[in-house]
Amino acid sequence: MNELLKGKPVADAIVEALKNDTTVLESKDIIPCLALIRVGEKSDDIAYERGIVKRCDDIGIKTKKVELAENITQEAFLSALKEVNEDSLVHGILIFRPLPKQLDEKVIEVSIAPGKDVDCLHPENTAKLLTGDESGFVPCTPMAVMEIFKHYQIPLEGKNAVVLGRSMVVGKPAALLLLQENATVTVAHSRTKELEKITAGADILIAAIGRSEFVREAHIKEGAVVADVGINVDEEGNMTGDVHQDEAKSKAGAFTPVPGGVGSVTTAVLAKQVIKACKMQHK
Structure with missing residues (x-):
């Protein structure tokens, strides 16, 4: 056996299942939403963001872009993060990393709302991963x-x-x-x-x-x-x-x-975590 484990069939299967989820949520007037926090204009981040938005659009997940200046201060970044943390229409948050050197990632990690932390930055989600608690979010x-x-x-x-x-x-x-x-x-x-x-x-x-x-x-x-x-x-x-x-x-x-x-599977998993967060927030 020399099998090539291609990602596309895996991602396609995840996406099809998620489309069913978004259809059910939409029938209850719930639109899953992912906030994307990007600092600066790095080409890698922009390409990744483009892929995420395309994937989410295909599934029926709304995206909210939060574009911040490369020289943003810690205070201003935390203010922008607080806004999406408290926005009831946003169910998941993804922060593009690495962040510029003037930003303290350790402070930011504990500032993101754990229930919206769909890429496992917050220590609470790390602890849930360690203990096998499936209510948390995995990278x-x-x-x-x-x-x-x-x-x-x-x-x-x-x-x-x-x-x-x-x-x-x-x-x-x-x-x-x-x-x-x-x-x-x-x-x-x-x-x-x-x-x-x-x-x-x-x-x-x-x-x-x-x-x-x-x-x-x-x-x-x-x-x-x-x-x-x-x-x-x-x-x-x-x-x-x-x-x-x-x-x-x-x-x-x-x-x-x-x-x-x-x-090629990572954006599908991200979408899956957004749906999970949305369901948990709406119980």
């Missing part, structure tokens, strides 16, 4: 990986899983989600000794180290399932993952492509 990217595993019926229980990367955005949440599925999990990173030996023992390998094509054939166990979370740009301007795609083909039993893999 969208690692949740997208789990949706791919679920869609393609990848067995996780009892498997040896290695997460390569330890960020709060992907690595650590991915490890917790795998534990909830009864996998045996190792978290590795760039300073892990004998890294190839550890990753080559993994039945499930999630690569989220942020280095272009870092994972080579020697890192991969024969027949392993490899999820590539990396989004990098090489010297020629091509998008690459954290896994060398050609070498993954020769060794992995199944793997996600870049582009067209995990990233």
Whole structure:
């Protein structure tokens, strides 16, 4: 088996289910709404925002853009955040990161309303993830990986899983989600000794180290399932993952492509979290 775990079929399935949800909500005069808080004009943020708006429009979720100046003060940012926190017509909030250096992300993380925090910034949602409380919100990217595993019926229980990367955005949440599925999990990173030996023992390998094509054939166990979370740009301007795609083909039993893999599912997961937040707020 050398299966390509494409993201589009996964995203399409999620979207179709969400369209049913928005139809039911609309019948009750409820329109789910996501506020997008973007500071500055970074091309990556604008491209991501465009993808989110298109996805939400397709599902029936309203979007509210909050565009702030690159040099915005902490006080002004918190004021803008407070406004959407208190807006009863807004059900989810996404803040584009990283933020400019003059803004204190730690303060912002505790200032977002936990019930609208659809990408798991607030410590309350982090704690719920840690304890397996499903009323919280999980970071969208690692949740997208789990949706791919679920869609393609990848067995996780009892498997040896290695997460390569330890960020709060992907690595650590991915490890917790795998534990909830009864996998045996190792978290590795760039300073892990004998890294190839550890990753080559993994039945499930999630690569989220942020280095272009870092994972080579020697890192991969024969027949392993490899999820590539990396989004990098090489010297020629091509998008690459954290896994060398050609070498993954020769060794992995199944793997996600870049582009067209995990990233294409992330906006669908974000929309799913907005619907969840909307339902919870309207009980």
